[in-house]
Amino acid sequence: MARRVITLGTDFGVADHFVGVMKGVILKINSEVDLVDLSHQVNSFDILQGALLVGLSYPYFAAGTIHLVVVDPGVGSARRPILVCAAGQFFVAPDNGVLSLVYEREQPLEARHITADRYFLNPVSSTFHGRDIFAPVAAWLSRGVPAADFGELIEDYVRIPFPRPTRVKGLLRASVIKIDKFGNMLTNITAQDIPELISERPAPFKIVINQREITRLLRSFAEASASEAFGYVGSSGFLEIGVNRGSAARVLDAAPGTEVIVLISERS
Amino acid sequence: MARRVITLGTDFGVADHFVGVMKGVILKINSEVDLVDLSHQVNSFDILQGALLVGLSYPYFAAGTIHLVVVDPGVGSARRPILVCAAGQFFVAPDNGVLSLVYEREQPLEARHITADRYFLNPVSSTFHGRDIFAPVAAWLSRGVPAADFGELIEDYVRIPFPRPTRVKGLLRASVIKIDKFGNMLTNITAQDIPELISERPAPFKIVINQREITRLLRSFAEASASEAFGYVGSSGFLEIGVNRGSAARVLDAAPGTEVIVLISERS
Amino acid sequence: MARRVITLGTDFGVADHFVGVMKGVILKINSEVDLVDLSHQVNSFDILQGALLVGLSYPYFAAGTIHLVVVDPGVGSARRPILVCAAGQFFVAPDNGVLSLVYEREQPLEARHITADRYFLNPVSSTFHGRDIFAPVAAWLSRGVPAADFGELIEDYVRIPFPRPTRVKGLLRASVIKIDKFGNMLTNITAQDIPELISERPAPFKIVINQREITRLLRSFAEASASEAFGYVGSSGFLEIGVNRGSAARVLDAAPGTEVIVLISERS
Numbered sequence: 001m002a003r004r005v006i007t008l009g010t011d012f013g014v015a016d017h018f019v020g021v022m023k024g025v026i027l028k029i030n031s032e033v034d035l036v037d038l039s040h041q042v043n044s045f046d047i048l049q050g051a052l053l054v055g056l057s058y059p060y061f062a063a064g065t066i067h068l069v070v071v072d073p074g075v076g077s078a079r080r081p082i083l084v085c086a087a088g089q090f091f092v093a094p095d096n097g098v099l100s101l102v103y104e105r106e107q108p109l110e111a112r113h114i115t116a117d118r119y120f121l122n123p124v125s126s127t128f129h130g131r132d133i134f135a136p137v138a139a140w141l142s143r144g145v146p147a148a149d150f151g152e153l154i155e156d157y158v159r160i161p162f163p164r165p166t167r168v169k170g171l172l173r174a175s176v177i178k179i180d181k182f183g184n185m186l187t188n189i190t191a192q193d194i195p196e197l198i199s200e201r202p203a204p205f206k207i208v209i210n211q212r213e214i215t216r217l218l219r220s221f222a223e224a225s226a227s228e229a230f231g232y233v234g235s236s237g238f239l240e241i242g243v244n245r246g247s248a249a250r251v252l253d254a255a256p257g258t259e260v261i262v263l264i265s266e267r268s
Numbered sequence: 269m270a271r272r273v274i275t276l277g278t279d280f281g282v283a284d285h286f287v288g289v290m291k292g293v294i295l296k297i298n299s300e301v302d303l304v305d306l307s308h309q310v311n312s313f314d315i316l317q318g319a320l321l322v323g324l325s326y327p328y329f330a331a332g333t334i335h336l337v338v339v340d341p342g343v344g345s346a347r348r349p350i351l352v353c354a355a356g357q358f359f360v361a362p363d364n365g366v367l368s369l370v371y372e373r374e375q376p377l378e379a380r381h382i383t384a385d386r387y388f389l390n391p392v393s394s395t396f397h398g399r400d401i402f403a404p405v406a407a408w409l410s411r412g413v414p415a416a417d418f419g420e421l422i423e424d425y426v427r428i429p430f431p432r433p434t435r436v437k438g439l440l441r442a443s444v445i446k447i448d449k450f451g452n453m454l455t456n457i458t459a460q461d462i463p464e465l466i467s468e469r470p471a472p473f474k475i476v477i478n479q480r481e482i483t484r485l486l487r488s489f490a491e492a493s494a495s496e497a498f499g500y501v502g503s504s505g506f507l508e509i510g511v512n513r514g515s516a517a518r519v520l521d522a523a524p525g526t527e528v529i530v531l532i533s534e535r536s
Numbered sequence: 537m538a539r540r541v542i543t544l545g546t547d548f549g550v551a552d553h554f555v556g557v558m559k560g561v562i563l564k565i566n567s568e569v570d571l572v573d574l575s576h577q578v579n580s581f582d583i584l585q586g587a588l589l590v591g592l593s594y595p596y597f598a599a600g601t602i603h604l605v606v607v608d609p610g611v612g613s614a615r616r617p618i619l620v621c622a623a624g625q626f627f628v629a630p631d632n633g634v635l636s637l638v639y640e641r642e643q644p645l646e647a648r649h650i651t652a653d654r655y656f657l658n659p660v661s662s663t664f665h666g667r668d669i670f671a672p673v674a675a676w677l678s679r680g681v682p683a684a685d686f687g688e689l690i691e692d693y694v695r696i697p698f699p700r701p702t703r704v705k706g707l708l709r710a711s712v713i714k715i716d717k718f719g720n721m722l723t724n725i726t727a728q729d730i731p732e733l734i735s736e737r738p739a740p741f742k743i744v745i746n747q748r749e750i751t752r753l754l755r756s757f758a759e760a761s762a763s764e765a766f767g768y769v770g771s772s773g774f775l776e777i778g779v780n781r782g783s784a785a786r787v788l789d790a791a792p793g794t795e796v797i798v799l800i801s802e803r804s
Contacts (some may be wrong), residue, residue, distance in 0.1 A: 028677075034571075036563070181552055219662045220612025
């Protein structure tokens, strides 16, 4: 039987023992599993960035993959642990909206409230459910325990409002959702939001960010002039703003939440 | 046969080739092994933080796990390489005290001076024993070479004094031993040191850190008021100081070594 | 059959989804593979540091290992993807010189222009060839697809000039090529460049960096005086400058590119 993959995405950082401990717990239950770190550098308690991490990653994993997502500011409170089956994959996470991008794209799906404490590391602490609940549940799941054994189906799982652009005629109001390591800025705009620009003969437009204007959509970084900020449809399907061999976020002084305005002229 | 797990904990960072090279050396000797990073972000030469990393992690790993711990300021000197068998697991490290927490908890144990240079990567360098001694020894051990083949038993392995609280009546003098990624402060106080506080009806107390007073022990972060510094027994069994969705270390200006005073009133 | 090893070395950082996505792509094609991170902390677009990362690492990996190296400032331009077979190992990378250290040491070798787009993740994006070309090619290679299936042999692969010391009699002009996590400075000087110093009775010499003089070559850090900057032949074969339990780079205010002068006296 092929080894199952469990991915780990957290805000735990990599300096402490937290991630290693979760892996120890998993491997003790199922030594025949492959562990893949998505990232542990989500900003502390930043559910939206956690949602983006798993949302941008899972489409590239095989059916049967189990994604363990632990960005969990409410640990120890009444927030539920959940197990979601969607797109042939599994997601084990706190019910705080960190799976919102999965919910958006993968309907219908099955979400369960994890209650079967026989699969937990007992006694369960009030501060480290990654170790005591999420890791062992993922491990038992990878050993073949059916999803239904972990708890009942629920419908009222928590969604966080993913910021969406609003468009009134030729004026699109949107925002930066993420800055990547290179300083490229992901916006919440997809190609469907700006069909006039994604065409052989794009309409005249400008993108305004912090009073700076961007007037070119390119296909690749190599086409850009030196230090030019330009737009492109990024590898995840969102409109991004980049600077060739430089940081667009620095050039435009942008951060997650920064407003992005797109003005599209009617073709005359 | 199940694959063996080798964990790696070092102060090597993750920007250089050091960790990858150790993994290459291991996999060349035994390709049927699972490698788990505990962390490579131990502060350079910080034996106590290395001891905490492995000490807080190993209890969650399966019997037979091999922990490779390389925080090694004395590389190239006369300090010995050692192999410790304790709690059904194995520890390969320099003999500089980095295994002190294991020694404290896991007596009796077997410690050996690694001398069998037929298992080394020869010639052995004077600056990278992680590559030349520790990694290949861990790899051969994972292939089933008996511990006794690596060298003779020793009793005089190096222990570093792990800071312990002192208590005189209701006054406990302790210290911060670690700050985690969230800014939570681990102290060296365990529940046994403060039995009056860990009870249904705790005695009145205050914890004083840098002239700030902490007067509540809570079970979880969710119970705390906004920006309140509070105490809790952390997931590793130590008393910790935290701030819900904030950094206690920043709020209290604390670092490893900061003094922690606990004043416990007699119940009237 | 033993599992194949694929290493990953990139400038992607570990905060984004990029590395996880590449691993998902690989594991979807071949779940029976071991993934090893060399590092993802290469400075953005720094081909020389990428070349050093893979060049200092591959000699310690087993025959058959596949090294995926993605430092790719020219993604989306006409630069070619290549597959290099050298030293019994495989290298999948953009043709921008990031394999220059391999080329230097491992002649003859076979380099191919990867053109077989049936092995790509289609449609191929213009900004993430790590996901769409390099990862799937590495994965199919690990499943046993012969190298020749990926494209034709080429001879004109790109080499970057690796900085070399120049020597005129007793005066050697060299440079710092890398600073490691501890602040040790790797120079581009090897033992063959300074035979008079690597001997039982070394000739008198001084090393001058930023007007500071270094006059001792030692075998290990333990031999150094407190805060003394000293030379040693490092674990990768290059002359390095270190400070015991300190950062030589900070003490000498050095960075990659800093000039290193070695003055060697004739033995009288």
